[in-house]
Amino acid sequence: MxxxxxxxxxxxxxxxxxxxxxxxxxxxxxxxxxxxxxxxxxxxxxxxxxxxxxxxxxxxxxxxxxxxxxxxxxxxxxxxxxxxxxxxxxxxxxxxxxxxxxxxxxxxxxxxxxxxxxxxxxxxxxxxxxxxxxxxxxxxxxxxxxxxxxxxxxxxxxxxxxxxxxxxxxxxxxSPESHDELLGMTSHLPHMLAFSLVNYLISKNPSASIYAAGGFKDFSRIASGDAVMWRDICIQNKDQIIDHIRGYQKTLNSLVDAIENENSDELDLLFTSAKKTRDSWVG
Incomplete structure (x- = not known):
C-alpha cells in the first residue's frame, strides 16, 4: 500500500x-x-x-x-x-x-x-x-x-x-499530441458549442430559456462547467480547439445549404446518420 x-x-x-x-x-x-x-x-x-x-x-x-x-x-x-x-x-x-x-x-x-x-x-x-x-x-x-x-x-x-x-x-x-487532438474533438469542442449556444440564446431573447425544453437543457448542461478551468483549457489547447471550431463551422454551412435548398434527401441522410452513430455509441 x-x-x-x-x-x-x-x-x-x-x-x-x-x-x-x-x-x-x-x-x-x-x-x-x-x-x-x-x-x-x-x-x-x-x-x-x-x-x-x-x-x-x-x-x-x-x-x-x-x-x-x-x-x-x-x-x-x-x-x-x-x-x-x-x-x-x-x-x-x-x-x-x-x-x-x-x-x-x-x-x-x-x-x-x-x-x-x-x-x-x-x-x-x-x-x-x-x-x-x-x-x-x-x-x-x-x-x-x-x-x-x-x-x-x-x-x-x-x-x-x-x-x-x-x-x-x-x-x-x-502521446500528448494525440490526446489533445482527440479531446479537442470529443470534449473541448462540445463545451465551446454549449457555452456559445447559451450566450446566443440570451443575446437573442433573455427570457427564451423559460420555454426551453429537455433538448436544450441536455445540450447546454455542460455550459455550467467551471469558467476558469475552461478558460485555461482554451488557452492551453487553442490550436486544436480553433481547428475543430472551424471544421464544425463548415458542417453548419452545409446544413444551412441543405435547409435553404429544401434538400430533403440531404437532411434525411444527415439526421439518420447521426442518429445511427449515437444510438450505436450509447447502446
Missing part, C-alpha cells in the same frame, strides 16, 4: 480521486493541499481527505505521489513552488484536460525531476464543481489517458497506472 498521496486542489476531480483512494484502500494517508484553510477543514470533516495543510512543504513531505488537480493554467506556478521540496522518490501526476503544453511546462520547470512527472487525464467529470459534488465511483469503468513524456520513468508510469486502475478506471496510453 502507498504510504501518502497528496492532492493539490481538492475540488470535484481531486475530491473524487481522494474518495476513491480511501474507499479502495490505495493509500494510508490522503493529504489535501489548497489555499483556503476553511475549505480544507470542511473537506476533512466530510471525510474526503485524511489530513491537510496550506503549507506546501508539509503537504509534499513524505509523499509517494503528488497529484495536481487544479486548472491547467496554474501548473507552471505550482510546479515551481513544489520543486524545492521534491525528491527522486516522489512521483508527480495531474488530471488536466490538456497535455502538450503541460509537457513543455514540466520540462522547463522541473529540470532533473521531469522523469518523475507522469501526465494523466481521467475522462470523467460533471458540470458541478467543488468537493461537495465529488463521488468515489466517478472513475469506475471510465477511461484515464496517460501520456508519458520521453523522460518518464517506467516505474513511475507503472505506479500511476496502478493507482488509477485501483479506482476502477480503464487506463489507455497515447
Amino acid at each position: 502507498i504510504n501518502k498521496i497528496t492532492i493539490i486542489g481538492v475540488g470535484l476531480i481531486g475530491g473524487s480521486l481522494a474518495k476513491a483512494i480511501k474507499e479502495n484502500n490505495l493509500a494510508k494517508v490522503v493529504f489535501g493541499f489548497g489555499r483556503d484553510l476553511n475549505r480544507l477543514e470542511e473537506a476533512k470533516k466530510a471525510n474526503v481527505i485524511d489530513q491537510f495543510s496550506i503549507n506546501l512543504k508539509d503537504a509534499i513531505n513524505d509523499s509517494d505521489i503528488v497529484i495536481i488537480a487544479t486548472p491547467v493554467g496554474s501548473f507552471k506556478e505550482i510546479l515551481s513552488e513544489i520543486k524545492p521540496f521534491l525528491t527522486s522518490k516522489i512521483v508527480i501526476s495531474d488530471v488536466g484536460s490538456t497535455k502538450t503544453n503541460i509537457a513543455s511546462i514540466v520540462s522547463q520547470t522541473l529540470g532533473d525531476y521531469s522523469n518523475c512527472f507522469i501526465p494523466a487525464h481521467p475522462i470523467a467529470g460533471k458540470e458541478k464543481s467543488g468537493f461537495e459534488a465529488s463521488e468515489s465511483n466517478l472513475f469506475n469503468n471510465r477511461k484515464v489517458i496517460i501520456t508519458p513524456l520521453e523522460t518518464s520513468s517506467p516505474d513511475s508510469i507503472n505506479l500511476i497506472q496502478k493507482m488509477w486502475e485501483g479506482t476502477g478506471a480503464d487506463v489507455d496510453f497515447m
Whole structure:
C-alpha cells in the first residue's frame, strides 16, 4: 500500500480521486493541499481527505505521489513552488484536460525531476464543481489517458497506472499530441458549442430559456462547467480547439445549404446518420 498521496486542489476531480483512494484502500494517508484553510477543514470533516495543510512543504513531505488537480493554467506556478521540496522518490501526476503544453511546462520547470512527472487525464467529470459534488465511483469503468513524456520513468508510469486502475478506471496510453487532438474533438469542442449556444440564446431573447425544453437543457448542461478551468483549457489547447471550431463551422454551412435548398434527401441522410452513430455509441 502507498504510504501518502497528496492532492493539490481538492475540488470535484481531486475530491473524487481522494474518495476513491480511501474507499479502495490505495493509500494510508490522503493529504489535501489548497489555499483556503476553511475549505480544507470542511473537506476533512466530510471525510474526503485524511489530513491537510496550506503549507506546501508539509503537504509534499513524505509523499509517494503528488497529484495536481487544479486548472491547467496554474501548473507552471505550482510546479515551481513544489520543486524545492521534491525528491527522486516522489512521483508527480495531474488530471488536466490538456497535455502538450503541460509537457513543455514540466520540462522547463522541473529540470532533473521531469522523469518523475507522469501526465494523466481521467475522462470523467460533471458540470458541478467543488468537493461537495465529488463521488468515489466517478472513475469506475471510465477511461484515464496517460501520456508519458520521453523522460518518464517506467516505474513511475507503472505506479500511476496502478493507482488509477485501483479506482476502477480503464487506463489507455497515447502521446500528448494525440490526446489533445482527440479531446479537442470529443470534449473541448462540445463545451465551446454549449457555452456559445447559451450566450446566443440570451443575446437573442433573455427570457427564451423559460420555454426551453429537455433538448436544450441536455445540450447546454455542460455550459455550467467551471469558467476558469475552461478558460485555461482554451488557452492551453487553442490550436486544436480553433481547428475543430472551424471544421464544425463548415458542417453548419452545409446544413444551412441543405435547409435553404429544401434538400430533403440531404437532411434525411444527415439526421439518420447521426442518429445511427449515437444510438450505436450509447447502446
